[in-house]
Amino acid sequence: MAADSDPESEVFEITDFTTASEWERFVSRVEEVLNDWKLIGNSAGKLSVEKGEYTSGTWGEKSQDINFADFKFFITHYFLKQESEKDDGKDKHEEDAFPLAMQDLLCMNNDFPPRAHCLVRWYGMREFVVISPGANCEAIVSESKCNLLLSSISISLANSGCQVPMFVQTQQKWRRMYAGECQGPGVRTDFEMVHLRKVPSQYNHLSGLLDIFKAKIGCTLSPLPPINIAIRFTYILQDWQQYSWPQQPPDFDTLLGGEVGGVEFGKLPFGACEEPISELHLATTWPHLTEGIVVDNDVYSDLDPLQAPHWSVRVRTAENPQCLLGDLLTEFFKLCCRKESSEEILGRRLAEDEGKENSDITSALSKLTEPAAPVPISKLSVSNMMHSARKHIRRHRRIDESPLNTDILNSVLLYLFPDAAVEKSSDSSKNKTTQSNSSGKAEQDKNSDYNLFLQLKSAPSDSLTYRLALCVCLVNYNHGGLRAVAHIWQEFVLELRYRWENNYLIHGLAGGPPDLRCCLLHQKLQMLNCCIERKRARDEARKAQDGSKERERKVSGGGSQNSSPAPEGGAREVSQGKSWDSWSDSEDEFFECLSDQGEADAPHAEGEKEGSKSKAEGRLHPYNSMTLLNSTEPLYVPVTQEPAPMTEDLLEEQSEVLAKLGTSAEGTHLRARMQSACLLSDMESFKAANPGCVLEDFVRWYSPRDYVEEEVVDEKGNTVVKGELSARMKIPGNMWVEAWETARVTPARRQRRLFDDTKEAEKVLHYLAVQKPADLTRHLLPCILHAAILKLKEEELVEDIPSVKKTIQQATSQASKLLHPHNHDYKKLEDFINQLMAMETVITRARSLKAKFAVSEGEKGEDTELEKFVSSLLEEPEVVVIGGGQGPAGSIIHRLFVNSQRLADFTSDEAALLSPLDEDVGPDRKPSGGSNKVTDFPSPAGREILLRTCVPRPAPYSKALPQRLFCVLMREEFRLAGAFSSDTSFF
Secondary structure: OHHHHOHHHHOOOOOOOOOOOHHHHHHHHHHHHHHHOOOEEOOOOEOOOOOOHHHHOOEEEEEEEEEEOOEEEEEEEEEEOOOEOOOHHHHHHOOOOOOHHHHHHHOOOOOOOOOOOHHHHHHOOOEEEEEEEOOOOOOOOOHHHHHHHHHHHHHHHHHHOEOOOEEEEEOOHHHOEEEEEEEEOOEEEEEEEEEEOOOOHHHOOHHHHHHHHHHHHOOOOOOOOOOEEEEEEEEEEOOOOOOOOOOOOOOOOOOOOOOOOOOOOOOOOOOEOOOOEEEEEEEEEEEEEEEOOEOEOOOOEOOOHHHOOEEEEEEEEOOOOOEHHHHHHHHHHHHHHOOOOHHHHHOOHHHHOOOHHHHHHHOHHHHHOOOOOOOOHHHHOHHHHHHHHHHHHHHHHHHOOOOOOHHHHHHHHHHHOHHHHHHOHHHHHHHHHHHHHHHHHHHHHHHOOOOHHHHHOOOOOOOHHHHHHHHHHHHHHHOOHHHHHHHHHHHHHHHHHHHHHHOOOOOOOOOOOOOOOOOHHHHHHHHHHHHHHHHHHHHHHHHHHHHHHHOOOOOOOHHHOOOOHHHHHHHHHHOOOOOHHHHHHOOOOEOOOHHHHOHHHHHHOOOOOOOOOOOOOOEEEEEEEEEOOOOOOEEEEEOOOOOOOOOHHHHHHHHHHHHHOOOOHHHHHHHHHHHOHHHHHHHHHHHHHOOOOOHHHHHHHHOHHHEEEEEEEOOOOOEEEEEEEOHHHHOOOOHHHHHHHHOOOOOHHHOEOOOOHHHHHHHHHHHHHOOOHHHHHHHHHHHHHHHHHHHHHHHHHHHOOHHHHHHHHHHHHHHHHHHOOOOOOHHHHHHHHHHHHHHHHHHHHHHHHHHHOOOOOOOHHHHHHHHHHHHHHHHOOOEEEOOHHHOHHHHHHHHHHHHHHHHHOOOHHHHHHHHHHHHHHHHHHOOOOOOHHHHHOOOOOEEEEEEEEEEEOOOOOOOEEEEEEEEEEEOOEEEEEEEEEEEOOOO
C-alpha cells in the first residue's frame, strides 16, 4: 500500500491543547487584540488633561470583531488623541504610579462634558475599551454570562499587563449598562452600575446619596477624608409662546407679510413655519463643594439655581422643521419626475370643441395659403387666430374652473411681461411699480452676485427666464401645483407667439445672439428675439424700399423706426395681396437687408433698372484706401449677411451631422461645402460691391494673411511690391477657389438668407409648445437654485453667520459642477437641495434665538455680548453664561423661566393678560428671596451629583486610592455609576 510506505503519512495533525475551551480561546483572542493595539504596559507619560479638553479635543475609535464560540462581539477602543511627553526618565521614575484611568477619576477639569461618550461623562476617563454584543446578537442578560465575561476581561488584563480600563456591555442596549475593571501594579478598580426606573425616595437628595457612597467605600477611619462634591441641575424651557419669533408678524421687511408662505411674484419665501428651537436647557453647576457646606435633604435644599456659580446653556433644535424655501424647492424638484404632457393635464379641449372660433383656428393656415382670400388679410393672420384662440380658451376655462385664478394669471403675466402694461392705460400704475421693483432688484444683483449665473449656467437675475423660474416655482407651491404650472406655461407660449406674429420684442432678454453660457431655455428665448429683430428689420427695410420707389430717389432711414406699434399695421398695408409676415416662408425667397439702404448706394440708385455687370450694389464703405488689382477703382467693404445665431442644441446637431460625414474625400468635400455657406454669401456680396474684382481682392479684405506681398525688382530696375495668394490658397481643389467660381454677383439683400428667421422662430415656438411640465422644470432648475442661493446670501447677510457664509460658497462651487452637464444627476441634486434646506434652518434658528434674547433691543455693549452668546449657541454644544444668573444673558433666561412658570398656572386668556405685567415685575423680583424663589424655576429635569474621595480600601493600612460615584436622577431614571478602587497587595 503506497500510503503506508510514504514517510509523510505518519505525521499527524498537531492540536494545541493549551487553548482547550471556547472560553480560553476568547480570553486569548482579547489578549491578541490588546497586543495589536499596543495597549500593554503602563500608560504614563501622557499629558495631563486640560480644562474642557474632552469637548474641544479629538476622540479616536478603533473596532474589531471577536467571537465567543458562535456569539459575535465588537471590541472597541475609545481614546482622546494627545501628544505624549518625551521624558523617559520620568516614565521610569513613576513605574509604580497609578494607572492613568485611576488618576482621571479624581480630575476635576472635565466634569459634565457636554458632548462625550456616556462612560467619559460618568467616569471621566480619557481612554477605555468596550466589549459589546454584535449588531444582530441578543443582549447579555443572565448573571452567569455577565460574570463569565467579567472574569474573561479580568484574566486578559492580568495576563497582558494592560492598564487601560475594560468594560462589558450587559442588559439591553438602551439601558447603557456597563461593568468593567482596571488593573495596575498592586491596585484594581471595579466599575459597577445601578439602573432603576424610579428614584427611591430615600436617595432623592444629596444626603441619601452620600450615605450610599460612604457605605460602599466602607472606610473605617474616624475622621473620614473629605468628600468632594460637584452638582449640576438641568432645567428645561419648552414654552416660548410669549416671545413671538420673526416668521409670524408682518413687522419684518425681510420676511413674509400677511399669511405665512404668501409672497409677491419675484420674491422667494423664507423661514420656518414652526418654532425651529424646541427647547432651551439651562445647566446650573456647583463645581466644588464639600460635605457640610451645602444642605440638600428631603426637608430643605440650599441648591437655588440663581445662586449657582456656573451657568451654561444649550439649545435643542427641532428635527427638520418645515421651512418655506426648502419646501418650495422640494415641491418644484418633484415635478422633474412627472411624465404628463400639458395636453394630458389640461385636457384636449380645443380639439374636441365645436364652434366658429374653433373652426377658424384649425383652418387658419389653410386659409392663409388660398390663392384668393374672400376676407381681408388682417383677419386671417396667424396672430389674429391665436388671439381669438386665447380668448376662447380663457372663456372655456372659466366654466371649467381653470387651474389658475384669472387675477393670479394676470399678475404673473404682468410680472413676466411688464412692457404689456403700456398697451393698457388701466394697468399703467401697476406697470410703474413692477418696473421700479425689477430695476431696483437688477441694480442690487449687479452690485453683488449678478454674474453668479455664469457659474451655474442659469440666466441673469433680471432676465425673463429667471423671472419665469420664480413664477413657476411659486405657482406650483401656492396656486395649484402641476395643473397650474401647465396652465402658466401654455399662456407663456401663447404670449410669445403673439409677440412673434406682431413683431413685439420680448422684454427682459439681452440683445444679440444666444448666450451659450446660459441655460438652453434662455438661449431659445434669445433666439426667438433674434428672429423678431430680423423680421422687424426686414419689414421696415421693405417699407423704406417701397417708399423710395414712390418718391423716386428719396432715401429712407428704415432702421430708425423702432416704435413697436408701427410694424403691426404698416407692413401689411404695403403688400396688396399678401402679408409681409408670410414672404419669408420659402427658403428660396430673397430678402432686403436693413443696412443696404445706406448712403453708399445713393449714387447708384438711379439709371439702369436692369442690373448690369458693371453696376455696383451693396457697398458699405471703402476699405483702407485700397484699390482693386485689375483697376483703379477703390475696394469697397460690402454689406454682408450676419451669420446665423445658434443655440447649443443646434450646434451639437450640426457637429454630429458633420462628424457623420466621415473622413472620405467625398465626405470631406461635402463637409467643406456645408461649412462655407457664409463664405459663399460674403463672396457674392463682395462681387456685387466691387465689379471686376478677382479672388485676390477678396482675400486681401477677408483673410489678409493669405495674401503674401514681397518687394521685387522689375525689368526697368524699379522696386515694386508684388503680391500673390499663399500656398494654402494654391492647393488644387481649394474650397475658396471653387466657391469664388460658383459665386454669383448678388448683393446681400437679394441672396438666399443664411438665417431663415421664420423657420427658426417656428422651430423655437414648436420646441417650447411640446415641453412637458417636467421638461420645463429641468430647464428652470438652474435658475431656481440660483435664486435660492441668492436668497440664502441675502438672509445670511442680515444674520451674519460665518459657518453659513462658508457653506454657501462651497455649495455654489458644488452647484456649478452639478448643473453644467446636460444630464443632471438627480440624486446629487436632491442632496444639494437638502444642503440648502439645512442652511435655511440654521439661519431661522439664529433669527429665532435673536428674537428670544432681544438682541436688537439692548444697549450697544450688552447687544454685542448677547450677539456673541447667540452665535455661540448655534455653533457650540454648550455655552457658558457669563455672570451666571446676574449677567445680561442670565437675566433674560431667568425672565423666560419666570414667565413660563407664571403662564403654566393660567388659561391662555389669563396668560395673555398677565404676560406683559410679568415682564415688568420680573426684574424687581430678582433680589427678593423666600417663597418666591421656588416658583422662578420648574423642578429640575435632571440632577447629576458627582462624589469623589481618596480612601484606603479594603483595609485601613491599604494605599489611599481614588473612589468615585456619579449619580443621575431624572423623572424616569435613576443611575449610579461607581468606580471603587482597592489595594491588591496590602489587604
